[in-house]
Amino acid sequence: MPPKGGFKKKALSDGTSTPLTPSLAVQLSYLHQPRPFKNPNYSKNVNRRAKNLKAVLTQERERERVEREARRLEREHLMKVEPDAASRIPEEVPSYTTVEAPPSVLPHxxxxxxxxxxxxxxxxxxxxxxxxxxxxxxxxxxxxxxxxxxxxxxxxxxxxx
Amino acid sequence: MSEIPALDKDKGPAKVHLLPTTYLPTLPPQAEAYEYHRTAHTPIIIDNGSTNLRWGFGSSSRPNEEPKTFTGPNAIAKYKERKTNKPLLLFGEAIDSESGARGQARTPWEGDVLLNFDALENALDYAFIQLGVDTQTVDHPILMTERLCSPLHSRALTSELMFELYSVPSLTYSIDGVMSFYQNHRTTPLNSPFMSNGLVISFNTASTSVIPILRGKGILSLAKRIPWGASQSSEYLLKLMQLKYPNFPTRVTSTHTNWMFHNFCEVSSDFPSLLRQLQDPLHFRASEVVVQFPFVLPVTEEKTEEELARITERRKEQGKKLQEMAANKRMEKLLQKETDLQYLTSLKESKGTETKKEWMSKLQAENLDSEVALDEIIKKLEGDLKRARKKEAGEVDDGPQEEPSFPLLDVPDLELDEEGIKEKKKQRLLKAGWDARARARREKEREREEKEKEEKKEEDERDQDLGGWSRKLRQEQEALMSKIKERSRRKAALTDRKSAAAQARMKNIASLAADDRVPKAKKRKAGGEDMFGADDADWAIYRKINTAAPSSDEEDDMIQLQIIEQKLLTHDPTFTLQNTHASIATQRSALMSAFRPSYEEGDVEGNARIHLNTERWRVPEAYFSPAMAGVDSAGITEVIQNLIPSFLESRSRPGVLDYLDDRRQVIQNIFLTGQPSLIPGFSTRLETSLKSLLPPDSKVTITRAANPALDAWKGMAAFSRTDEFKSAGCAMTKEEYEEYGGDRVKRWWGGNWNGEIGNSVGGMKVDGENFVIEETMDVDS
Structure with missing residues (x-):
């Protein structure tokens, strides 16, 4: 407890005049309500806080590129082995970046x-x-x-x- | 199809809207008893939206009752209360209960991406606590929304929370827009197959998604996300307001503009024609909505009559006292002078009685060196006394009236001794001064007479022909104003280096600086002399090139202008204050004053008002062309236009598409969901623009979700009661999570395709049926 807060608290507990009615915010707070359903052994993922928006989106784009490349190789391989099967493989799997609407081509x-x-x-x-x-x-x-x-x-x- | 109501001139200003008052948050509503759900393992439905979190059990304990939804702003605040120094944790509306908490609010979303998992964990805690979950794990299947093609990072961490922290048995992700469509198109009974067609336009907080649904399946390979949503609209409106009202007395926040956006904005069915209509200032005024921000009237100290009377009384008394004191002082001085005079005259008279030596010594004692000096001083004192007495009597002193005599001037120098010559010189000087003063007086007199004559003449002229007189003066005023205007225009032109005025100035400077200013041929003729300065007008060139010099002409002109205007104001009844230069210079066009009506300086209420007019349509228009707000993306109509080839068979390439009828239905059946879809005019606009894109006679139906905000949750709840959900064809179980990882999902009609199990590294999915559709589609898209 910082010294400033400690001083304040002391002053309050000494004040015997009016009993403190908990403020609305205190009533609404759920900090101390029991959460039995949470796994006590779970430790937070290290990635949870480390990544910002930019990093996440870059990672997503990179992952998508790798996947697309893998799919291309696979398709080429399949074409060699079994020419008919090529059309059965989907070209694109939609991802966060591909569903983005294209730039407008209409005149402004x-x-x-x-x-x-x-x-x-x-x-x-x-x-x-x-x-x-x-x-x-x-x-x-x-x-x-x-x-x-x-x-x-x-x-x-x-x-x- | 005028969207602007006719302006009712008698009504005065448009209705003034007050900012909504904020209510204190109340304690959260009670969920129904957990007893039933603990054993029934009822699925928990969570719509994790970026503005609101909605949660609840998928079905009620009573069979024929709709399940209850709980909703709250998706934000949490960790906060230490100042009074008690207790840490607090608040969710949703409760954050508003404490002003300090608002600054600490955190939301799980960053724009369109789920990123802040501490906040998500706290929000989910709140939901589960509120539902009354009291077992060691959250032993309920979870059905939760996800953004269209959510980044796998977000999904992986959400799954991790669900499976590892809350130990849920199974987890299903769905897309909110699709589930809202399901809620509005599903057939009863519950388990009959869902085969509807339609195009979902899902208006989200940070984006707008267009998702085709063919035979009950979301075709995500054709779905598009437009990076423009309600939050961008609010920010855009905020920016426009800040530019329109740069000196607004209160801080306008995006919460305010969000409220304005949802309440006063409209989608125009034909934006260009609306803009043309608004060019008329009358229409412009009629279209406005006025928002009144809170203001505080300045406190003016009001004094009672008594107090005022007392103050004037006191002031009067003080004045009197001062006057008395001054009079006393004057009196004293006068008395002093009088005694002085008496003494000196007695001294003069005593000259005869006393010896010369004694008398001289007396004079010396008075600091006088001769009788002449004594006479002088006596004369002076007499004059002073006379003047003072006159003043006392209330007369104004005009100075000595009679001309003093200068007798020595007429006496030739030869008849005078040295003293006399000195005296003569003195008298000559004095006479010259006297003459000059007299001349000046006469001059003044003449001037006054002339002025009077002129005024008389002008008055006569005015009396005879007021119209002609005022015309003349008005012409003069006009000429002066144009002169001033011309000067300011020149000044402005000089700031631009490339303007003609600036170039001419540079030329002048160059020619002045050049040594041989006079051409050689001319030099020879004029005797090789530089004639610059022979004519006074030559010097004007220096004034011309000096831009910084304050122009004295300008001041003269202004004074002249003021005189003329004053005359016109007093005599010409048609010349009002509005015609003066000052008011013309500050006048604004009808358009500009309709755009941003101005209030008087002291009108506190008026200055705390925001007038919304073009913005009401300009902001929602960005949904159709985000480029106007600086977002380089296709708008809703363009995205739909791009989809048409995948859903309508082209004549040039027949036989490429399957389920032709179903596909046509997709593009003709537009479904709107999400809060901003409530903004009036979206349906009409989409209908008119779609009709122009589709073949003639196409039937277009635009429907909006029954409850655009809540239908996604309701659809999910309904789906959670179907056998399809229970069969776990779409859910990831705990085992599957451990096997494949948190970012993997199973592909089903209402969920995302990215990160699909088995398809991630190019393998084929077992269930071939799903591919029939997209296989053929991709050829054309």
Missing amino acids: RHLCDITGLEAPYTDPATGLRYHDKSVYEIVKGLSAGIAKDYLSARGVNSVVK
Whole structure:
């Protein structure tokens, strides 16, 4: 127990005036409720905390690559032994990376970065798209940082020149 | 098909919505007694969503009763209470009971991936405790959801928890969207085969999945996950709000924008035409939804009348006292002067009576060296006294009226001695000063007269022809304003290196710096002289090239403008404050003020408001084109479009697909599930866009889950009661887990395909039936 907390606790136990009613959070806490169903001999997997999102996804991608390669080899082998069987082997097993939707090939609609209306114009200085003259007045008055924020809302991260 | 209600002008501003008040969490509901389930080993159903965790037994102890679902935000907080210093562990809504706990909240999910297993363990503990499990192990088959094609790392660790920590007998994973579809399409009785067709669009927290279901089986090789979901929408809306209201008084959080997203956003059935409609500021205003954030009115100290009266009284008294004191001082001074004067005059008079020497010594004692000086000082004192008395009498002193005489000036120098010449010089100087003052006075007088005349003339002009007068002044105002505008435009142009103005400036500088500014031919003609400066206008070039110099013209113009505007304001009734330069310069277009209505500086309530207008459609539109929010991915419609060749036979390659009728049904029967599917307009939008993609006359039905949030759990519960579930064709048992590992599953119609037993290293699965479908499909996809 840290010394700060210890001091506090002492002060509280001395205070005899009002009995402490447990706060709502204390009532809702289930820290000390019995958990008989848990295996006491289980020790946590070392991997449990070590991996972040990036590591997990990289591992997944790598594993998938290896699997695909193995499948290709197998198929080639099977083709040699028994040509008819080739079509019976599935090409792809869906995985976390393959189910990802492909990039869009449809043309993007240009929207005003400020108002969200249709944007026929682009400001060459900031790269912001704008709807009309009155919005351009605003665009002209934006500082470089704010203009960058507007761009990043649409996912354009300008390169510092 | 206008989606915007007509603006009712009499109604004033649109309805103002208050932020939802948060209620204190209550104690969790009681599960039914564990007695029955302990022996029945009822399956436990867990829908492990990234926002909400839903759990419960798959069937009730009473046969004809729906099983009870428990639900709560999927987050836990480990927290030390400040008062008692007791460690606490809170789950779900309980986290909101303590502000300090909120900062410690942890969720098992990181976006779309199950990653934080400490949090998962705590959440599962809570679920099992709440269900009343009191045996040494959790002796129930578990049916649990998994994300579409979950990374094997997540699955392996979840399985490990289930089998090793909770020692469950068997574990089945299913995909939530598919199970929601099952719940809405399964046939009664329970055990009849499930053979429905449809395309599930599952709206999740961090992603949206499109999963085709053919003859009751999820075709995951064709499923797609779009990395755009409710959380991204809320973040996008938050970003837009932060940009729209950079100086908002309260902190807007993604919880707020999430609430706005679910309550005020709509999917437009035709986005481009909606945008065109919104170009009209009237429509724009009509489309808005106003959200009122909490605000605190500034406390103004209000004084009672009595207090105010007392304060003015006190002030008055103080003033009086000061005035009295000043008057007293003046009086004293006056008295002093008067006695001085008396003494000096008596001294002067005593000149005759006393001897010259005595008198001179007396004078010397007074610090005077001659009689003249004495006279002077007497005269001065007299003048002072006169003036002071006049002032006292309330008269204003205008200074000496009569011209002093300068007698010596007319006397020729020859008749004067040295003293006299000195005196004459002095008098000449004095006269010059006097004359100059008189001239200035006359000048002033003339100016005043001229001004009066001019004003009179202007007044006459105004009286005769107000229209013409005001036109003239307005023209002047206009000219000044355009001058100011031109100047600011030039200033702006100069900041751009490539602008014409900047280039011209550079040219000027270069020519000034050049040695032979005057061409040689010209030099010879002008006698080889540089004539720069001969004309005053030449110097203007230096003003032109100096961008930093503060322009005095600008100030003059501003003053002139103010005078004109003041005149117009007082005399021309049609010229109001709105016509002044200041208000024109700050004026905003109708569109911009409709986009973000501005409130007065001191309007605390108004400044704590957020106006949602285009954002209401702009944010959900990102489901159809995530690129507009910076996510490079196909939207829902494009993903469906890509699926069409796998479900509709193309004329050029007939005979490739099997179950043609079933396949057609898949693409024509869209099923929406998940919380965001409740946002109005998804069905209409999908129907119109699908009809344009499919052959004419195709019948398209769009249905939404009866309960988009809970149907996945209900479907799983229903499935857990079937014989198919009990036959363990889809569940991994403890033995199988030990044999194959935690990331392996069996392939069944409602679960994932990745990490399938036997297929992982390219081997063939025993059950050939499953392959009939995909084999033929892959040829075309």
